[in-house]
Amino acid sequence: MYQNWFLDYASYVILERAVPAIEDGLKPVQRRILHAMKEMDDGRFNKVANVIGQTMQYHPHGDASIGDAMVNLGQKDLLIETQGNWGDIRTGDGAAAPRYIEARLSKFALDVVFNPDITEWQMSYDGRKREPTTLPVKFPLLLAQGVEGIAVGLSTKIMPHNFRELCKASIDVLRGREIQLFPDFPTGGLCDVTNYNGGLRGAKIRLRATIEKADKTMLVIRDIPYGTTTTALMESIVKASEANKIKIKKVVDNTAAEVEIQVHLPTGISPDLTMDALYAFTDCEISISPNTCVIIEDKPRFVGVEDMLRLSTQKTVRLLERELEIRQDELNEKWHSASLEKIFIENRIYRKIEECETWQDILDTIEKGLNKFVRVQGSKAKADDQRIVLRRPITEDDLTRLTEIRIKRISKFDGFKADEYIQKLETELAEVADHLANLTRYAIHYFEGLLKKYGAGRERKTQLRTFDVVTAQKVAVANQKLYVNRKDGFVGYGLKKDESVDYLCDCSDLDDIIAIKRDGTFVVTRIAEKTFVGKDILHAGVYNKNDDRLVYNMVYQDGASGIAFAKRFLVSGITRDKAYDLTKGTKGTKTLYLTANPNSESEVVSVQLSDKAPARVKQFDFDFAELAIKGKGSMGNIVTKQPIKKITQKSLGDSTLGGREMFFDSVVGRLNTAGHGRYLGTFDTDNTILVVYKDGSYELKSPNPTYHFDVPNIVLLRKLEPDTVISAVYLDAETKTHYVKRFKIETSTLEKRFVFISEASGSKLLCATCFAEPQVEVKLQRDKKADKETEKIQLHEFIDVKGWKALGNKLNYFKVHAVTLLTDEGPEPERRAAKKKAAPSPQAQTAADTPAPAETHSHVDISAAEVAQAQAVLKTPKSQLKLF
Numbered sequence: 001m002y003q004n005w006f007l008d009y010a011s012y013v014i015l016e017r018a019v020p021a022i023e024d025g026l027k028p029v030q031r032r033i034l035h036a037m038k039e040m041d042d043g044r045f046n047k048v049a050n051v052i053g054q055t056m057q058y059h060p061h062g063d064a065s066i067g068d069a070m071v072n073l074g075q076k077d078l079l080i081e082t083q084g085n086w087g088d089i090r091t092g093d094g095a096a097a098p099r100y101i102e103a104r105l106s107k108f109a110l111d112v113v114f115n116p117d118i119t120e121w122q123m124s125y126d127g128r129k130r131e132p133t134t135l136p137v138k139f140p141l142l143l144a145q146g147v148e149g150i151a152v153g154l155s156t157k158i159m160p161h162n163f164r165e166l167c168k169a170s171i172d173v174l175r176g177r178e179i180q181l182f183p184d185f186p187t188g189g190l191c192d193v194t195n196y197n198g199g200l201r202g203a204k205i206r207l208r209a210t211i212e213k214a215d216k217t218m219l220v221i222r223d224i225p226y227g228t229t230t231t232a233l234m235e236s237i238v239k240a241s242e243a244n245k246i247k248i249k250k251v252v253d254n255t256a257a258e259v260e261i262q263v264h265l266p267t268g269i270s271p272d273l274t275m276d277a278l279y280a281f282t283d284c285e286i287s288i289s290p291n292t293c294v295i296i297e298d299k300p301r302f303v304g305v306e307d308m309l310r311l312s313t314q315k316t317v318r319l320l321e322r323e324l325e326i327r328q329d330e331l332n333e334k335w336h337s338a339s340l341e342k343i344f345i346e347n348r349i350y351r352k353i354e355e356c357e358t359w360q361d362i363l364d365t366i367e368k369g370l371n372k373f374v375r376v377q378g379s380k381a382k383a384d385d386q387r388i389v390l391r392r393p394i395t396e397d398d399l400t401r402l403t404e405i406r407i408k409r410i411s412k413f414d415g416f417k418a419d420e421y422i423q424k425l426e427t428e429l430a431e432v433a434d435h436l437a438n439l440t441r442y443a444i445h446y447f448e449g450l451l452k453k454y455g456a457g458r459e460r461k462t463q464l465r466t467f468d469v470v471t472a473q474k475v476a477v478a479n480q481k482l483y484v485n486r487k488d489g490f491v492g493y494g495l496k497k498d499e500s501v502d503y504l505c506d507c508s509d510l511d512d513i514i515a516i517k518r519d520g521t522f523v524v525t526r527i528a529e530k531t532f533v534g535k536d537i538l539h540a541g542v543y544n545k546n547d548d549r550l551v552y553n554m555v556y557q558d559g560a561s562g563i564a565f566a567k568r569f570l571v572s573g574i575t576r577d578k579a580y581d582l583t584k585g586t587k588g589t590k591t592l593y594l595t596a597n598p599n600s601e602s603e604v605v606s607v608q609l610s611d612k613a614p615a616r617v618k619q620f621d622f623d624f625a626e627l628a629i630k631g632k633g634s635m636g637n638i639v640t641k642q643p644i645k646k647i648t649q650k651s652l653g654d655s656t657l658g659g660r661e662m663f664f665d666s667v668v669g670r671l672n673t674a675g676h677g678r679y680l681g682t683f684d685t686d687n688t689i690l691v692v693y694k695d696g697s698y699e700l701k702s703p704n705p706t707y708h709f710d711v712p713n714i715v716l717l718r719k720l721e722p723d724t725v726i727s728a729v730y731l732d733a734e735t736k737t738h739y740v741k742r743f744k745i746e747t748s749t750l751e752k753r754f755v756f757i758s759e760a761s762g763s764k765l766l767c768a769t770c771f772a773e774p775q776v777e778v779k780l781q782r783d784k785k786a787d788k789e790t791e792k793i794q795l796h797e798f799i800d801v802k803g804w805k806a807l808g809n810k811l812n813y814f815k816v817h818a819v820t821l822l823t824d825e826g827p828e829p830e831r832r833a834a835k836k837k838a839a840p841s842p843q844a845q846t847a848a849d850t851p852a853p854a855e856t857h858s859h860v861d862i863s864a865a866e867v868a869q870a871q872a873v874l875k876t877p878k879s880q881l882k883l884f
Contacts, residue, residue, distance in 0.1 A: 009152065010151070010152035010153065013151045013152045014151040014152065014154055014295075014300055015295060015298060016028050017029070017149075017151070018149035018150055018151035018154075018155075018156070019149055019151055019154070019156050019293055019294065019295050019300055020142055020147050020149070020156070020158075020294055020295065021134055021294065021295045022142070022294045022295060022296045022301075022303070022308070022311055022312075022315075023134040023135075023137075023315065024113075024134045024135040024136070024137040024141060024142075025137060025140070025141035025142025025143070025144075025145065025147070025312075026134075026135065026137075026141070026142075027069070027147070027149065028059070029055075029059055029061070029065065029066060029069045030069055030073060031131075031132060031134070031135055032055050032058040032059045032066075032131060033051065033055050033059075033066065033069060033070050033073065034073075034079065034105070034109065034113060034114075034135065035058065035131055035132055035135070036051060036054040036055040036057070036058065037051055037054075037080075037103070037104070037105050038105060038114055039054065040054055041104065041105055041110075043104070044104065045081075045083050045102035045103065045104050046102060046103060046104060047098070047099060047101075047102055048067065048070060048098040048099075048101050048102065048103055049097075049098040049099045051070065051103060052066045052067055052070065052098055055070075057124065057128070057129050058124045058125070058129060058131045060125045060126075063098075067098050070103070071086060071087060071094075071095045073145075074086050074095075074103060075087065075089055076145050076146075076160075076186075077186075078106065078108060078109075078141075078144060078145060078163075079105065079106055079108065079109040079113065079141075079145075080103050080104070080105065080106060080109070081103065081104050081105070081106045082101070082102070082103055083101065083102040083103070084096055084100055084101035084102055085100070085101060086101055089186065089187065089229075090187055090224060090229065090230055090255065090259055091229055091230045091231060091255060092229030092230070092231050092232065107454075108454050111453075112137060112138050112139045112141075112450070113135050113136075113137050113141075114135065114136070115136045115319075115323060117323075117326050118136045118319060118322045118323060118326065119132045119133075119135065119136055120132065120133040120134060121133065136319050138316045138319050138320065138446070139166075139312075139316065139450065140161075140166050140170065140308070140309050140312040140313070141312075142158060142294065142308065142312070143158070143160075143161045143166055143181070143305055143308060143309060143312070144160065144161060144163055144166055145160055146158050146159050146160030146161070146183075151300075154293065154300055155291060155293070156291055156292070156293035156294070157288070157289070157290050157291045157292075158199060158290065158291075158292050158293075158294075158305070159183035159185075159199060159205070159288070159290050159305075160183060160184060160185060160186070161181055161182070161183055161184055161305070162184035162458070162459075162460045162461075163454070163455060163458040164451060164455045164458055164459065164460075165181065165184070165460065166181070166309065167447045167448075167450055167451040167455065168451070169181055169309055170309065170312070170313045170316070170447045171444050171447050171448065173309065173310050173313045174313060174317075174440050174443055174444050174447075175444070179306055179309065180306065181198075181305045181306060181309060182196060182464055183196070183205065183226075183290075183462065184460050184461060184462045185207070185225075185226035185461065185462045186226070186461065187223060187224050187225065187226050187228075187259075187461075187462075188210065188222075188223035188224075188259075188461040188462055188463075189207055189208060189209055189210055189223040189224060189225050189226065189462055189463075190207065190208040190209075190210060190223075190462070190463050190464075190465045190467070191205055191206070191207050191208075191462045191463070191464055191465065192205065192206040192207075192208075192464075192465055192466055192467040193205055193464055194466060196290070197304070198292070198304030198305050198306055198307070199290035199291070199292040199304060199305045200290075200291075200292060200302060200304050201291055201302055202289075203289065203290050203291075204287055204288070204289050204290075205287065205288050205290065206285065206286075206287050206467055207225035207226055207227075207285065207286050207287070207288065208225060208279060208284060208285045208465075208467060209221050209222075209223055209224050209225055209233070209278075209284040209285070210222040210223040210463075211275050211278065211284065213271045213272075213275070213708070213710075214262075216265075216271060216751075217264060217265050217266075217267065217271075218262055218263065218264050218265065218271075219262075219263040219265065219271055219274060219275060219278070220260060220261070220262055220263070221233070221259065221260070221261040221262075221263065221284065222258070222259055222260065223259055223461075224259055224283075225283065225284070225285065225286045226288070226462075227286065227288065228283045228286060230253055230255050230259060230261060231253075232283060233261065233282065233283045233284065234251050234253055234261060236281075236282040236283040236284075237251050237263065237278065237282050237284075238251060239282075240277070240278075240281040240282050243281075244509070245277065245280075245281040245508075246274060246277040246278065246281060246282075247265070247266055247269050247274070248263055248264060248265055248266070248269075248274070249264040249265060249266050250264045251263055251264070252264070263278070270706070272704075272706045272707050272708050273706050275708055276706065276708075285467075292304060292305060292308065294308065296311075313443075316443065316446075317439060317440070317443045320439070320442060320443055320446060321436065321439055324432055324435050324436050324439075324442075325436070327432055328429065328432045328433070328436070331425055331428055331429045331432065332391050332392075332429065334425055335391070335422060335425045335426065335429065336390060336391060336392065336398070337398070337401065338418065338421055338422050338425065339374070339388060339390065339422060340370065340374075340390075340394070340398055340402060341402065341405065341418070342415065342418045342419075342422070343370060343373045343374060343388070344366070344369075344370070344402045344405070345405070345410055345413045346413075346415055347369065347372075347373060349365075349366055349369035349370065349402075350402075350405070350410065352365050352366075352369055353365050353366060353403075362403060363396065363399045363400075366399050366402055366403070367394060367399060370394060373388060374388045374389075374390050374394070375388075375389060375390065376389075376390050376392065376393050376394075465667065465668070466667045466668060467668060480493035480506070480507050480508060480509055480527070481493055481503060481505075481506055481507070482503075482504040482505050482506070482507045482513070482527070482540075482541075482542065483495040483497065483501050483502065483503055483504060484501070484502050484504055484515075484537055484540040485500050485501050485502075485537075486500075486502065486536065486537040486538075486540075487500055487535065487536070488500070488535060489517075489532055489533055489534045489535035489536065489537055490530055490531065490532055490533070491504075491513050491515055491527075491530075491531055491533055491537070491540050492527065492528050492529050492530040492531050493507070493509070493527065493528075493529060494528075494529025494530050495529075495530055504540060504541060505541065505542060507527060507542050508527075509527060510527075511527045511542045511543070512524055512525065512526055512527065512542070512543040512544075512545070512576065513525055513526075513527050513531070513533075513540060513541070513542065513543060514539075514540065514541060514542075514543035514571065515533040515534070515537050515539070515540045516537070516538050516539040516540075516552075516582070516591075516594060517533075517534045517535070517536050517537055517538060517591075518536040518537075518538050518590055518591050519536070519583075519589060519590060519591070520556050520581055520582045520583035520585075520589050520590070520591050521534070521579050521580065521581050521582070522571070522579075522580055522582060523577065523578065523579050523580070524543050524571075524574050524576055524577070524578075525576060525577050526576065526577075538591055538594050539552075539594055539596055541596065543571070545572065545574070548570065548572070549598065549599055549600055549655075549657060549660075550570070550571070550596060550597070550598050550600075551568055551569070551570060551596075551597050551600040551601075551629055551656075551657075552568070552569055552570075552571065552594065552595070552596055552597070553566075553567075553568050553593070553594070553595045553597060553602075553603060553624045554566065554567050554568075554569070554582065554591065554593065554594050554595075554636070555591070555592045555593040555594075555605075555607075555622075555639060555644075555647055556582070556583045556589060556590065556591045556592060556636070557589065557590055557592055557643075557644065558583065558584050558586055558589055559586040559587050559588025559589040559590070560584070560586040560587070560588070560589075561586075561641075562641070562643065563638055563640075563641050564592065564638070564639040564640050564641075564642075564644055565583075565584075565635060565636035565637065565638060565639065566622065566624065566627060566636050566637055566638075566639045567582075567627065567630065567634055567635070567636030567637070568602075568624055568627045568628070568629045568630065569582070569629065569630055569631060569632045569634060570629060570630075570631065570632070571632050572631075572632075580632060580633075582632055582633075584635060592644055592646075592647050593605060593647040595649070599655045599657075599685070600629065600655045600656050600657040601652055601653055601654065601655055601656075602623065602624045602625035602653035602654065602655075602656050603623075603624050603649055603650075603651065603652050603653050604621055604622070604623045604624070604625075604649075604650045604651045604653065605621070605622050605624070605647050605648065605649050605650055606619060606620075606621055606622075606647070606648050606649075606650045607619065607620055607621070607622050607639065607640065607644060607647050608644070608645045608646050608647070608648075609640065609642045609643065609644055609645060610642070610643035610644065610645045611645070612643065613642040613643050614642070615640075615642050621650060622639055623653075624653070625653050625656055629656065629657070655684075658682065659682035659683050659684040659687070660673050660682065660683050660703070661673060661675075661679070661681070661682050661683075662679075662680045662681065662682075662683050662703050662719070663675055663676055663677045663678060663679055663680060664677050664678050664680055664709075664717055665677035665678075666678070666711050669708055669709040669710070669711045670705060670707070670708065670709070671689075671703055671704070671705045671707065671709075672705055673705070680703075680717075680718060680719045681719040683703045683719065687703065687719060687720070688700045688701060688702060688703070688719075688720045688750065689701040689702070689703055689717065689718070689719065689720065690716065690717070690718055690719070690720040690724065690745065690770075691709070691714060691716070691717050692714070692715045692716035692717075692726065692768050693710075693713050693714060693715060693753070694713050694714070694715055694765060695713070695755070695765070696728075696730055696755055696756060696757030696758075696763065696764070696765040697753040697754060697755045697756065698726070698745070698753070698754055698756060699751070699752065699753045699754070700720065700745070700747070700748070700749070700750050700751075700752075701750060701751065702750060715765065715768045716768055716769070716770060718770060720745060723744075724744065724745060724770055725742055725743070725744055725770065725772075725801055726742065726743055726744075726745070726756075726768060726769075726770055726804075727740075727741075727742045727768070727769050727770070727771070727774045727795045727796070728740070728741055728742075728756070728757070728765060728766075728767065728768040728769075728808075729765075729766045729767050729768075729776060729795075729811075729819050730757040730758070730763060730764060730765045730766055730808075731763060731764045731766060731816075732757075732758040732760060732763055733758065733760045733761060733762030733763040733764070734758060734760035734763075737810055737811075738766070738810070738811040738813075738816045738819070739757075739758075739807060739808035739809065739810055739811070740793075740795055740798050740799050740808050740809050740811060741756070741799065741802065741806055741807070741808030741809070742795065742796070742799055742800070742801045742802065743756065743801060743802055743803055743804040743806065744801060744804070745804070746803065746804055747804070754804065756804050756805070758807075766819040767819055767820070767821040769821055772796070773794065773796050774794075774795040774796065774821065775792055775793065775794055775795070775821075775822045776792070776793050776795060776819055776820060776821050776822060777790055777791070777792050777793075777819070777820045777822055778790070778791050778792075778793060778811065778813075778816060778818070778819055779816070779817040779818040779819075779820075780811075780813040780814075780815065780816050780817065781813065781814045781815040781817070782813055782814055783814045784814060786814070788817060792822070793811075
């Protein structure tokens, strides 16, 4: 049975149950549901239970599978118009019982899906009914709805795409343009399509919930990833909290018309780190592996979404052509019948059949009478022949139809109206012929009509972004305390807290630990309750493999020669649980001095020689700043060949690596030191970031890569220099007056917003810049009767630098219509450094050199160049991006 039937069974499941057909994008059960609904359609809603019963005439399975498939179709809000409780894909609530909910075909489905004249039919499973082989769908339905199915040894997972974008892409295909499609999910959220690759096997997309910072103690989740529910998302957050991976007070679900999940944080917990932790440890971020498998010519094929759209568009063109041909035949038949009827009545041929005795005589008489006034197209005719040319020969059915005309209709016949009707048919025939001759143009108009008629309210819901990779170790909550027993050689968070155990720091249970022993060897190992790393531990702590700023200063005495060496080194490129030697490795070697410096600080130490040393000077200073920072395997420089009694720190020096070069990546809204995005400058420990927001406030932030910046609401983001001056133009809503002000940052409090414009409701910041000599263009009216004119104003000449609380100087015009900043952001030296460091693409460079137009909007220094950079990263048409 297995050998004989398994292949048949597998083929049946693939072709008849799980995988959709490329022709209409439907699985068999969906096709049968729609066919049954079309048969029942009378414009009113039908109980879903009745639809299920009707569908069971065609579908050889139980009512449950039909009901589930119908609810799934209804929730996609495209083909079925629903009434009642159909459930919610966001919350995971199921639909009510089929006897309580109702449905009918949508207007879109009636327009696009059905046409019995061009439908291919087959017999139902029991041979009693006729059902469609495929429906003549004139739209890329498969890509609009998406589908998921599991067959025997085969599966398909096609993502849903945006209705409007599919229509526009089909138009682009018809015009011979390149297309690129990306998913759009009904649940909204964020999507990284960097590895989408047309949805082919091996592709991957990452989905994230939209998380907002309400304040320092609460995060709000506004959208959820596709495929999850609010209930499952909350459970994953609670589970991560119970596992001590994140710290939260409580989670509250306020979802109603819109998703709203509140995550309350304890005092002192960073919302930015918690946001990263939610992405790392909960369902706030998931990944999906698409697999675009469809049935083409009764075989499963793997086709990318762009190729799938091309196939669908070509099929739509063929269907439109077939519909036009059918319409042309119908119009020709109507014209033929109307023309014969007009000749039959106007020339009183009906009177000649009164004396005929047989049916054949009647037909012959009518045909002979008609032949005097008509001839068939293509037949020979004389030059003066005035007969009407018919498009086909006269048949017996035509003659029979003429005999069935009633006397009442003949008596009321109006030749003028008959001519009008025939002329109308000829006009429509000419229009149809034109459409057939210009089929591509007709298909473009068809898709434009769909877009106009059904595209309202179907804008993109999912925002396309590029995500940074959240490392679990970086965002894990420090839920453990690390201890060390230096004498016995144990580290871990489960050591007994006795006199020989020292507390080191807080850590997470995902961290790695480094332990350096007195003999100059070290090991990196996974944290545990209690781990033996070797006796006589000098240094232990949390190890971060990506930390290129932590420098160790070390002095050791070689066991063979007795010479003391000093070295400065980084620990990188290690294998966990492997022992490494920081010295020459000779027997008797011991470490005399060791410090770990998190920001590569140098230091000056005092070296005291042994009393037995023959040297006359027994004490001297040694400066580690004179040593270059090398790898862990370097031997080091000679300090002395004399025996050393002790070494003590005399003073701590500055960082020898200098400040960190920081960049801002507007695509992910984060700072980084890896060179991604716009160069901000070199930051020392006391440097800060200046952020100016569209609501007319500014904030100072430390250059912390964990911060999430709200890019759409930011006007300026730059390093704060002592001479930084903000020039701004704003509208005071209370007095309806425009003001110009220039000020320096006088506050030093971090993480607090200061409003520098009027706090009256409705006040707006029109533009802001830190350029040294800013210039704006003002569209204005000088008085009520004056025409609009444009004036350029040098802001640095218009007003002096004042305090940040100052009101500013008025723009004394009757009315200000628009304010546009004409200068790019940033002092010239910094702009040149930014271009040199960031090295944007040619497209980004062009955008950076072009001032962004502004009506009553601010100049955004993170907009033009960085939007272009984001487009280059995503390779996405600008119309599909929602970054700002």
